[in-house]
Amino acid sequence: MESSILTSILFATIVAGTPLIIVALGQLVAEKSGVLNLGAEGMMSMGAIAGFAITFETGSVWLGVLGGMAAGALMSYLFAVVVLTLMGNQVATGLALSILGVGLSAFIGKSYESEILPTIEAIRIPLLADIPIIGEPLFAQQSLVYFSWALFGAIVWFLYRSRPGLVLRAVGESPSSAHSIGYPVIRIRYLATIFGGAMAGIGGAFLSVFYTPLWVEGMVAGRGWIAIALVVFATWRPFRVLVGAYLFGGVMVAQLFVQGSGLEINIPSQFLSSLPYLATIIVLVIISRDQNTVRLNAPVSLGQPYRPDA
Amino acid sequence: MTSDSDGNQVPRLELHGITKIYPSVIANEDVSLSVKRGEIHAVLGENGAGKSTLMKMIYGVTRPDAGEMKWEGEVVHVENPAHARSLGIGMVFQHFSLFETLNVVENVALGLPGNPDLNQLAEQITEVSNRYGLPVDPERLVHALSVGERQRVEIVRCLLQNPKLLIMDEPTSVLTPQAVRKLFDTLRQLADEGCSILYISHKLDEIQELCHVATVLRDGKVTGDCIPSEETPKSMASLMIGKELPVPEHNAPVELGEARLQLKRLSKKSDDPFGTELQDIELEVRSGEILGIAGVSGNGQQELLYALSGEEPVDDAESIVICGKPSGRDNPHQRRISGLGFVPEERLGRGAVPRMSLTENALLTAHHAGMLKNGMIQFDKIADFARKCIDGYNVKCGGEEHAANSLSGGNLQKFIMGREILLTPKMLVVAQPTWGVDVGAAAFIRQELIDLRNEGTAILVISEELEELFEISDRIAVIANGRLSPVKNLADTNIDEIGVWMSGMWDQESAAEVTSHA
Numbered sequence: 001m002e003s004s005i006l007t008s009i010l011f012a013t014i015v016a017g018t019p020l021i022i023v024a025l026g027q028l029v030a031e032k033s034g035v036l037n038l039g040a041e042g043m044m045s046m047g048a049i050a051g052f053a054i055t056f057e058t059g060s061v062w063l064g065v066l067g068g069m070a071a072g073a074l075m076s077y078l079f080a081v082v083v084l085t086l087m088g089n090q091v092a093t094g095l096a097l098s099i100l101g102v103g104l105s106a107f108i109g110k111s112y113e114s115e116i117l118p119t120i121e122a123i124r125i126p127l128l129a130d131i132p133i134i135g136e137p138l139f140a141q142q143s144l145v146y147f148s149w150a151l152f153g154a155i156v157w158f159l160y161r162s163r164p165g166l167v168l169r170a171v172g173e174s175p176s177s178a179h180s181i182g183y184p185v186i187r188i189r190y191l192a193t194i195f196g197g198a199m200a201g202i203g204g205a206f207l208s209v210f211y212t213p214l215w216v217e218g219m220v221a222g223r224g225w226i227a228i229a230l231v232v233f234a235t236w237r238p239f240r241v242l243v244g245a246y247l248f249g250g251v252m253v254a255q256l257f258v259q260g261s262g263l264e265i266n267i268p269s270q271f272l273s274s275l276p277y278l279a280t281i282i283v284l285v286i287i288s289r290d291q292n293t294v295r296l297n298a299p300v301s302l303g304q305p306y307r308p309d310a
Numbered sequence: 311m312t313s314d315s316d317g318n319q320v321p322r323l324e325l326h327g328i329t330k331i332y333p334s335v336i337a338n339e340d341v342s343l344s345v346k347r348g349e350i351h352a353v354l355g356e357n358g359a360g361k362s363t364l365m366k367m368i369y370g371v372t373r374p375d376a377g378e379m380k381w382e383g384e385v386v387h388v389e390n391p392a393h394a395r396s397l398g399i400g401m402v403f404q405h406f407s408l409f410e411t412l413n414v415v416e417n418v419a420l421g422l423p424g425n426p427d428l429n430q431l432a433e434q435i436t437e438v439s440n441r442y443g444l445p446v447d448p449e450r451l452v453h454a455l456s457v458g459e460r461q462r463v464e465i466v467r468c469l470l471q472n473p474k475l476l477i478m479d480e481p482t483s484v485l486t487p488q489a490v491r492k493l494f495d496t497l498r499q500l501a502d503e504g505c506s507i508l509y510i511s512h513k514l515d516e517i518q519e520l521c522h523v524a525t526v527l528r529d530g531k532v533t534g535d536c537i538p539s540e541e542t543p544k545s546m547a548s549l550m551i552g553k554e555l556p557v558p559e560h561n562a563p564v565e566l567g568e569a570r571l572q573l574k575r576l577s578k579k580s581d582d583p584f585g586t587e588l589q590d591i592e593l594e595v596r597s598g599e600i601l602g603i604a605g606v607s608g609n610g611q612q613e614l615l616y617a618l619s620g621e622e623p624v625d626d627a628e629s630i631v632i633c634g635k636p637s638g639r640d641n642p643h644q645r646r647i648s649g650l651g652f653v654p655e656e657r658l659g660r661g662a663v664p665r666m667s668l669t670e671n672a673l674l675t676a677h678h679a680g681m682l683k684n685g686m687i688q689f690d691k692i693a694d695f696a697r698k699c700i701d702g703y704n705v706k707c708g709g710e711e712h713a714a715n716s717l718s719g720g721n722l723q724k725f726i727m728g729r730e731i732l733l734t735p736k737m738l739v740v741a742q743p744t745w746g747v748d749v750g751a752a753a754f755i756r757q758e759l760i761d762l763r764n765e766g767t768a769i770l771v772i773s774e775e776l777e778e779l780f781e782i783s784d785r786i787a788v789i790a791n792g793r794l795s796p797v798k799n800l801a802d803t804n805i806d807e808i809g810v811w812m813s814g815m816w817d818q819e820s821a822a823e824v825t826s827h828a
């Protein structure tokens with residue numbers, strides 16, 4: 001009995017952390033190139049409605065995820081044109097993108113409000129899924145959960161082992177130096193930004209197709225903002241993003257569990273609902289206090305427009 | 311140098327009528343020059359003469375508006391630096407193109423084609439740096455390196471590409487005399503192997519010693535070609551600045567006044583794992599003297615400067631006394647109120663805010679000098695003050711409303727020096743006063759420092775240029791490994807002794823002296 005509760009809490013924690021991992025890792029790559037896109041909430045919302053609508057109309061989950069990805073990428077392309085080509089202010093443009101995405105998705109989603117998608121079966125990995133306690137949470141998950149782990153591995157490899165990743169970090173560190181050695185700063189930033197948008201779109205689609213297979217206006221519920229905060233407080237290190245995302249997921253599940261357990265406690269449910277956000281931020285602030293870590297990992301040119309001299 | 315086949319040899323690089331026009335200024339006008347195989351070719355000129363722009367066009371960072379470039383006889387249009395490198399052109403930048411949060415190997419890898427294996431590359435770096443006497447540790451992060459060490463990284467990065475033409479933009483400005491010797495040996499060796507070198511410098515004696523041919527630029531135009539070995543530094547200088555070079559006048563020391571800066575057993579551990587620990591530094595600078603501190607970069611200069619400016623206060627307030635006030639724990643603002651003026655090594659970022667106008671930059675350190683009224687900024691007063699700095703110190707710029715980063719390095723340095731000097735500090739600490747500044751401006755800045763001293767200011771100059779220290783100092787000391795040598799009167803020492811001390815070997819010498827006296 002006890003172990004089954006633990007298993008289900010672990011299981012739910014990992015599921016709840018997954019969209020954050022996908023979105024935050026995408027943003028991490030974009031930010032490492034020096035582009036600060038505050039539009040994650042909007043890109044996730046667009047990814048969520050696109051994923052839901054396409055899955056609903058075609059019946060194909062994979063077309064839905066692709067659609068969500070395309071929607072996020074399109075939003076970030078819009079952002080990139082404004083800030084990279086037209087040299088718009090990144091903060092203001094990102095905020096506008098969030099508002100646009102949340103509003104537009106609500107508008108598009110009006111006719112899907114009462115619809116529900118079929119639940120998607122988990123993929124059980126034979127033998128491993130039968131390990132007590134951790135087997136289910138780790139090896140009997142939905143496909144996008146496995147995808148988030150693969151993404152984590154790929155991004156760590158890309159950033160710290162591959163040459164394109166080195167170039168990307170160099171661009172974020174000093175665009176003018178990168179330009180003078182001969183790297184196409186603007187093109188690299190475009191690619192990184194669009195990658196970030198595509199991941200935000202997948203994260204959104206995960207929410208509306210896998211996590212709670214329905215569409216409700218405002219269902220992203222601030223996860224886009226948490227993802228952006230995660231990247232900063234994780235001092236732009238992928239592993240800390242992973243830890244932060246699961247911490248968020250864990251507290252989220254724990255407070256739902258407390259609320260649903262019928263225990264006699266006099267804590268307002270609104271306070272409990274805010275706990276995951278609060279706990280994640282507090283813990284990450286504490287681990288990001290070391291100035292040296294911040295100095296070594298923060299992309300120096302983050303948020304600054306760069307115009308190469310002709 | 312071989313000159314037997316010069317007559318019929320196709321030049322490695324030829325420029326014809328290169329012109330580059332920026333919106334506000336003509337950077338290059340009808341520039342032509344030709345570099346032979348294995349030739350060390352100097353490009354001489356003052357700040358803003360257009361040398362850097364010309365080099366950037368050769369390296370493909372920017373493109374000319376008119377003119378033609380021939381590489382080994384063929385007309386080429388260099389599209390970008392990668393293209394230039396594939397032709398065999400390497401460049402060491404004046405403003406370094408390094409990435410601070412990456413380590414040395416990664417920085418080098420970024421400038422190489424393909425995808426080099428980092429471990430193998432680290433070995434290559436060690437090999438090249440040993441061979442050419444440019445020691446660098448491949449694993450270190452660049453932000454922990456001093457300016458001199460960063461330059462070594464840049465040079466090693468170029469040498470690894472086996473270039474046919476090496477462009478060096480002021481490579482010796484932060485090297486010790488011994489390191490300059492070694493670099494010259496390296497460059498001569500490269501030239502003998504057939505590599506051509508374009509050498510930009512303001513140091514006329516170096517050009518004379520090293521370069522086969524020189525092209526002189528003034529205001530973007532070629533004003534002459536010469537064979538440096540047949541000229542005198544004076545004659546080249548007048549080609550370059552169009553008039554005779556002023557020589558600073560250094561009178562005998564005026565009467566020494568009170569102690570303005572006292573360091574008493576100043577010790578500080580560095581927060582940076584690669585930093586240098588300051589150990590028991592004892593020093594006194596008095597009103598009316600210039601004290602020079604020599605040393606190879608990375609021996610504690612940075613740490614000492616941060617401790618002096620107050621950017622990194624020390625625990626023991628008594629260990630730094632400014633104008634009689636124990637100031638070890640004071641922040642930079644409190645120290646300025648005590649009478650300290652400070653000119654850091656990095657002009658952009660520490661000496662001035664790059665994107666702010668000169669007026670706003672003037673306000674940064676002058677705000678306590680009557681620029682505020684009831685907490686409000688007196689804009690007309692600052693603008694006046696900024697104009698005074700610009701006019702009084704011959705700062706070439708578009709006006710006081712232009713951003714600090716629109717000025718060339720030398721002009722910005724003149725502005726910053728002017729700003730600090732006009733505030734008439736009681737104690738002035740200056741780091742690398744003339745780094746990357748052309749001879750005319752350098753002579754001017756040195757003269758200003760001497761004049762300021764004659765008016766009774768105590769001045770501490772930390773520089774890596776020995777000639778400069780010997781030109782302006784009254785007393786001199788050496789910093790090595792975070793320790794300070796005894797302070798000597800300039801008359802009682804010479805460049806050789808100080809050069810030996812720069813490797814930290816004053817203890818043996820003084821010990822030997824003691825025994826010989828005994």
